[in-house]
Amino acid sequence: MNNSQYPLARTNGLVVQEVPNEVLVFDMETNEAHCLNETAAMVWKYCDGKTSVPQIAEILGENKGSSVNDDLIWLAIDQLNEHKLLEKEVATKFTGQSRREVLRKIGLASMIALPIIASMAAPRSVLAATSCACVTPGDCLAQTGCASTVNCNGSSVCAP
């Protein structure tokens, strides 16, 4: 694990789509989509391997017209780590603390929105199935070879 204070954003195997105030990232390796809110997206943008965590906090603060605590950046990095959006995993600063405790501590002190990354798994290949019959979506959960493991479609097949 890399304990660097200079986090580097991953670029390989990702498709990025910017939308107003958010960034969508599709990970081709895990087949997951992520939505980074404005704060998380800005932190990710400055993870260039040359900018330190305190420097990212400073840039963000200048951008938002408010001082930003390093912990807020660490919270974003923690989530970027979790979603494999950094080139190398960075050791968390919040070892031994729950996410809730960290959020409460930072949230009370922060004038800007907390970084949030929401994620969603995408359906697999539509042809990965040999038998994907279902009656309810629950029937698809265990059918991991099917086009969808969450949806039993109008034709009673585990597919979108």
Add this chain to the structure above:
Amino acid sequence: MSAYGVEVVIEADDEKIFEQVISIARKALVGRVRFGPIGSSSTNAKYVFLTDDQGVVQFDIDGVTSGPVRPDSGFDRFLNSVIRAHVGSLAKSWVFIHAGVVEWKGRAIILPGQSRQGKTTLVSELISCGAGYMSDEYAILDADGKVHPFERDLGVRPSAVEPPVPVDPGEFGGIRSVKPIEAGLVVFTGYVDGGRWQPERMTLGNAILESVPQVIPVSFNTEFVLKVLNTTFNRAIIVKSDRGEARDSAPKILEYFDESIMSGE
């Protein structure tokens, strides 16, 4: 066969099965399909159907083998779904999202979501209230973000455990809306016992994210899919809400559209 820009070679060693497959494909792709010889250079996929002495069919869709199945035991429904999803996944200039769609006042109301959340019921109630029917299964989006109809009949389930039967939208007093139109409202909603229509605005990014599981493999043409979803949803108001009975929710959705979109918000 050719549909939505996707060219597929179909081979079968039994003429009856071949005709059955053609008929299933025609239904699956709601008539937007042409049959005839195609050049091998433009082929995107190959379907092969082999029938044994007992009439049991083994089929191979683009290298993935399925079956064996008897042609009279669920083969139609399964193949119908697979062809639709497969063509949708290969269509480079189109995005297929699992969604109900109606037209209201010249704009599309898109209801993305999984099956069995009451989407068809909600669509049928919306068309009973005067909305134009576009689809109860897919919203089909073009590169400019316009919403196209998927003109099959509604698939109404007689009961929770029975497969859907086709019902013409006219039976709900509705008419088919056939022109591509812009999205006006995107609603992420599902039936919840005792649920109430309480729409909350969603961000564009979160709406695209929520749509990902409903898009026919986003991983095939990811950049295009995300761009089209961005273009389509960016023109619309996007909300999320639980809902109760479709009969109560449908007029509320249309009222919400009128209040928030027709008022120029």
